[in-house]
Amino acid sequence: MFTEMIPEVGHFALVIALLMAAVQAIMPLAGAATRRPLWMAYGRPMAAGQFLFLLIAYGCLTASYMLDDFSVANVANNSNTMLPWYYKLSAVWGNHEGSVLLWSLMLAGWGFVASIFSRQLPRDMVARVMGVLGAVSVGFLLFVLVTSNPFDRLLPNMPQDGADLNPLLQDFGLVVHPPMLYMGYVGFSVVFAFAIAALLGGRLDAAWTRWARPWTNIAWAFLTVGIALGSWWAYYELGWGGWWFWDPVENASLLPWLTGTALIHSLAVTEKRGSFKSWTVLLAIATFSLSLMGTFLVRSGVLTSVHAFANDPARGFFILMLLAITVTLSLLVFALRAPRVSHKVGFNWLSRDALLLINNILLVIMTVTVLLGTLYPLILDSLGLGKISVGPPYFNALFVPLMAVTSIFMGLGPVARWKRMAAKELYTKLWLAGVVALVLGALIPVFYGPEWNVWVALGMLMALWIVLPILRDIWDKTRNARSFGAGLKKLSLTYWGMVLGHLGVAFTIVGVAVVSHYNIERNVRMGPGDSVEVAGYHFTMTELSSRRGPNFLADTAEIEVQRGENGRQFTMQPEKRLYLATGMPMTQVALRAGFFRDLYVAMGEDLGDGSWAMRIQHKPLVRWLWLGGLLMAAGGLLAVADKRYRRTRVRQQKYASENTGASSSNRASKEALA
């Protein structure tokens, strides 16, 4: 009896969450405007309540999936009795309605966590942050309830069995990729709320940046991992061995990442030097708006891809309106309030400030070019000027040179001083790194890989130019300590975060350069007994067989692989699966992963005479690409753990109890400068 009511319970919980979000949006903001502490105090409990009820709603939808309740349209369209339980769990967000619900749940979750960790913040600041988050929540919950209710029923004609989850999505990569990506997208809403709250309250000081920085870093780290996972998933699941397609959906996640990266750097300047304030706020607004736009692109059905689950213009229109309202309102607030928080601090053209400014400009240019390439076909189409597509060559032609220029400044930035730096000092610090990078960059491709390649050399040069100056900087910083270890210990976690992040970029650059140019692909016709040699490995097909999985049938090829004449032998088993409920075929790639190379074998198509078209690839250093992403994310998280952010919390609690105003804030600012 109760189980039949689960979807209704979920639906009601969703409605209650919406009402709570509305209260959370209105009361604290009104309270902050009229200085009423009681009204401001509504923020925290409402955030907690909203999170609780969304958790209930989400739990109910999950329960419907687990119980195979096909009277719920969402379950009927995306699940099946044969689907293994773990994919039922992930199928909840493997479709439009469920994923928007997950989005809202995460938004509420971030709001709840923000309300817990903001106890040391001034009351009006918390109230404004909570209010803005509540307003964003209202928008999304309305979107869920009005256009994409996951609890819609198919009564009285409920189907006997479900239509099954898209086979491409039945995979571990998909279990973790969307939640990570959403955590990133949604996390920027907290940063956005902080920025708007600062504008409204006219409080954009060093303390504000110390509150905003950890949230930015965490959201950015999630987004980085999400993008890396998406790329990894596409690599092994789509069966081509590509890892980035410049697909509009991928671009949609890259755009907020680019502005988010700019934001992290600009926040550093704002915290240390008190400049770039308006710019930082603008970046926070842009990053969140681009997250919303990504959602619009993916969810509206204007794009056709694996990610676009449904074509419903009403949904696209709703998100577009949401985006328009967000952008208009936040820019309006910015226009009205920004002059109040602006603050001029001079700096020399050769200084870390200036280099970070250039970094920001470059990142924004990258964002604009990617945005243009992504939206251009959509704009032309909507104006009726023809159907075009913008392919990878466009993006590569622009992104690669821009990245090369950026890496020049990435080498200079970490060793430069704030405010001003003598050109001579910079030169003494860097000339050796430059020479070594040039020589090694040119030499490495001579000894590594089939032939010398200018692009690989350039990639190596860029990576070395990023890494070597940092090594030099670490050496300089530890030179005067008692021992090398003691010197290392003195470096702050923020610094190590920067080192890891930049190291990650270097890894990714090397991975991209090498795998793009030294990748070997052979498409061959193979039957049992046939053998082929690729990059020094012998691939021999020994057997073709069929097997039955939980919800699919599969043709399996057994491939014996041996390196050289006497090397180690191992077997690889690629499959071609046919999913029964949808009748959709799927390629299951066989991978032999390694730190220096991946072997990649995929079954193409049955050629009829007992042989198959096989795709065999040797991909050197392809893992470095994602390893770099993980390093970047680790760097972002490491910086959050820095004493500086914890200390302010402890200190401010102490001050709150002791109530010693002026002298303490002096000390705090001195420590911040140190």
Add this chain to the structure above:
Amino acid sequence: MTPKRKQKMFVILGLVSLTAIAVGLTLYALRSNINLFFSPVQIAQGNAPIERTIRAGGMVKEGSVSRDPDSLNVEFKVTDYVDDLDVYYSGILPDLFREGQGVVVVGQLQADGRLRADEVLARHDENYMPPEVAQALEEAGYKPADFQAKAAEVGKRLEAKGVPQASDY
């Protein structure tokens, strides 16, 4: 000029020149990398450029797929039920490639009117016809009635015998 103004001027000049370079590069890259879409009827009318990368789409014509027995070369016809386009390709066709199904090929039109494909993308569409193709046909003066019924009929027939079922194994 005060130093501060001077600095500001440099910022503005720098921004303007960078933007100009960026816009220039972008437009250049866009112009040389746009792939226009053509349907078989447009290609038959001679609207498509030769030896330039274009995208063409339609349905894979029934019974037109022929594989070379010794290599991965394959030839097939793409049709919009008004005109046909000959396509040749060397490589592995996508999982969803099937006769009577929608397909988009990226490649260059040759002087002999055939298309050399670099990439073949299959797409599943419930209306038995990609929307771009339907639109191109309407622009060429055909009415939906001229091709929709035919498309649906072929689609249904292939579907009835097409997708292998569990019982086949």
